[in-house]
Amino acid sequence: MRIFMRRRSKLWTYLSATAFFLGCYFLYRNWYDFTNWKTEDDILSIRKRRYLDYQRGESSRSGPGEYGVPVILEGEEKKRADGLMAKEAFNIVASDKIALDRAVRDVRDPKCKDIKYPKVLPKASVIIIFHNEAWSPLLRTVHSVVNRSPPEYLHEVILLDDFSDRPELGSKLNAYVAETWPEGIVKIVRTDKRCGLIRARIEGAKPATGDVLIFLDSHCEAGPGWIEPLLFRIKQDRRNVLCPIVDAISDENLEFSSNGGYNVGGFTWSLHFTWRDVPEIDVKNRQYTDPVRSPTMAGGLFAVDREYFWEIGSYDPGMDVWGGENLEISFRVWMCGGRLEFIPCSRVGHIFRSSHPYTFPGNKDTHGINSMRLAEVWMDEYKRLFYVHRKDLLGKFPGDLTERKALREKLQCKSFKWYLDNVYPEKFVPDENVHAWGMVRNPSSNLCLDTLQRDEKIVFEMGIFSCQNGVSANQVFSYSLDGELRREEGCLTTHGEDGSVVKLEQCRNNSLQKWNHDKESGTIKHIESGKCLDRSNIPSGKSIIVKICKNGEDSQKWAFEHYLD
Template sequence: MVRWIYFKRRLNIRFLLILATFFLFLYMYFYFPSTYLENVAEEEKLRYRKKRYENYQQSEPHRSGPGEQGQSLTLKGEQAEKARLIAKKEAFNLVASDMIALDRSLRDVRDPKCKDIKYPKELPKASVVIIYFNEAFSPLIRTVHSVINRSPPEYLKEVILLDDCSTRHELGEHLKNYIEETWPDNIVRIVRTKERSGLIRARIAGAQAAKGDVLIFLDAHCESSPGWLEPLLTRIKENPKAALCPEIDNIDHNTLSYGGTGSFSVGGFWWSLHFTWRPIPAHEQKRRKSEIDLIRSPTMAGGLFAIDRAFFFEIGAYDTGMEIWGGENLELSFRIWMCGGSLEFVPCSRVGHIFRSSHPYGFPSKKDYHGINSMRLAEVWMDGYRRLFYMHRRDLLGKDYGDVSERKTLRQNLKCKSFKWYLDNVYPEKFIPDENVHAWGMVRNPASNLCLDTLGQDEKVSFHVGVFSCQNGISANQIFSLSLNDELRREEGCAQINRIGDKPIVHTCNSNNSNQKWKYFKSNGTLVHALTGACLESTKNGQQVTTKKCSTQDTQKWAFEHYLDI
């Protein structure tokens, strides 16, 4: 009997314990439904990711092999010939890329002063968004490896691979399997569009899918360098309205060597609304106290940048009326500055980029995407200065650029500043060909009806000035200005000679270069080189002009289309 009572008591206690455990489980399930379990899972993931990160950090300085430490890989013989043939399609050396480890090591190319900076422990988390369409497998995956291996796990929320409807076989199941096997912790997510949407709309889709506090957009052929992430996140924590670009190092398209040079330039633009790199202007150099200080930039190239996710959507993300690619980087640059933000380059953040010689893939049609997109930009953001865009793109006048009413309403609601404010305060060194000049427009030799002309030459390099039949405003090649600084110039270049008899060459303008000074005498129509006293002389149609000793010859008489103060 005693035994039975003892056994019954033990049974009751066991039953009560089971019952208590059951109710405790129910309590945790209903009152901590997923939060508790998710927190436990997240902690486990973070420990796993930290271990992976630490292992790579320890091994990176000691790795060796083809392309390791960012070294070049030079091919010879049959391999070199194979690479040359494939490069016709891929626009870079895919054979070399495939021979280099997908998680190759890089040396630290930062300024030593960057390594002394102590960053806050609490930083926003980043979603790295990589858009691709038919990208080759090895550069795409090397981009992902570089991000994960060189980003402290506590600051990297995820890597999103946004596949814009690729048709390349290796980017299907092969890519999916590789990612699942290499990163089983789901740090990498593939998001696929159902149809080709183009870079602009694909980036919006990537941003919408992202869960991090900060969006970092990268091209699909990059390599993040050591210490690249913390400087970006620190600055955005300080100023959530700052859009940031890392300094972009060159990865050689042929040898895959990581150049470690950085551009240390700022972004600008041509009035045709194409992006250009420019030297850091004097006023910005003066503002900065150190070589590693942030660099304010009027524009960005647009392929690599970081921005607070909430701010990105607050100021209108991208213009969904723009198609495929082109113009979106300048539109976003103008909008960031005009609507209360800033655009800065971060010298202590370095990311390598393969600059390919051409697009390795085509576009859906022969439509002028850049031109139409730029029309939308000009109509919404440039106010009266859009005249300078159409001066270069008269062929677009009257073309349909779609409905921009929503974008104009966005600008109004955000109380954005004028484009004149942008030019005066952000880009004061930008030359405006029809403002604050002595004269501008076509420069005609009346006797021959020939006008000064660039003859279609590339203005990114030096070129000789020529003459061509006057086009009566149709050709932007014939727009010259006589600046208040007495320069006979184009948008970026100024005509110069060294001695009488030289043919004028357009070089990058330099206000201190006396060889670029000219005087115009409206009374007799001569354009006289200030230093040598030589007169500009016309020549035959389609040929380069020259300079000679001044005379009364008709070939030395010129008339500007518009005079402002002469």
């Protein structure tokens, strides 16, 4: 018995010693490999081994948040997370619990996995810009890029620090990067003053030497196989500018969801980016895996040929901090001979945050001024529609635009009308090809149809308010050739019960949204129900209704500000 015990403990000693030496060996191997390389090829083969090691281990991981599952906090931890939400604008406690190199689910369509790409593809410089990003999402972005990009296609990762002052982003970050990627594939570049994200991207692109630039926000996770389809599409034509499908990473629990819908980008006349359905015409005759053209990009995640990026004017360096550059580069790419596409087989997650976890120096409305710059340079006479929303900016000085205008001249770019007609023909232009537009006034009360600033993305009741004589964008409506009473995307909708309120719903070209306005009598009649838009005795600030039509009743008379026919 004793002998047996002794044998067993001996065996244990042997086993643990072996495990210890093996552990030391693997740690040493990584360090040794990278500090004793000889040639580029050696480095590449070592990087390949590391890449394969990660792939092999990817299916047998465990820990919070692995494979993109949500991290649900309770008790003290939840309290701490809630407390930090205002500052960080996402759940930093949950994020910190998740491995920096967690695996995510492969959310691509199965057909994507069958595509074979050529062995030789252009190489990418991935540029991740950040200002005071939290540690774990920043490094998770870098790990995801290195671990999910075949080494032969990843030329470098440039971490561009836009003058952060979080202490851990200084020497601690330097040390982490040097230790984790000793071969130097990840490089840190720092600005010496706060540049804002637009100039930061330019600064990040300057030192890059890969064939292709891929920009990412600093809170992303690249999905399996994300890089090949982007590079392949640029290899096919260097004028293709490409966006991955963006999967949402929850700001509440860091779940990597697969709801990166099959959408493309649009814009509002107030110059905000919007998601929209892929238009019918582009859905027909196509495979799921085909690239889909898009009028605009969201801004943060895209791939572009490096030389082409500089050729078409990189970014407008006169733009500050945040906003506008995404539509500017979108319009510019299309108008100056390029093409913008979403690539369904390339998926990248992004933490969508409801506020900005950083300051806007000088409290400036940078989105407004940046958008004004883009409207003045790229939108020709259509800039008027931006100013409908931004009357406050009329006459303001957007900074010097000479160089950007010269760029447009030099590149011989097409007009904004060409862009609307050819790239985004579905875009509703509120004052063109309509019967009438502007304020819709009830003369006897001097009240006007008004959105009352309610959120137009959700169905809401349409209101009335005292007429603002053309200064309020909330009172701009169009009477379309299809008989809709509409805003940019929303149409006045009713089932037509007597006395029921009228709602603003997404335009769907259906009969509940068709109206007939008679300029002479002033009535606006709901065609399906035969009821008339009626202000009755409804006070300013309340919702408008439809009622049985009474010929000549003052409360049913309406006049548009402008008639085109």
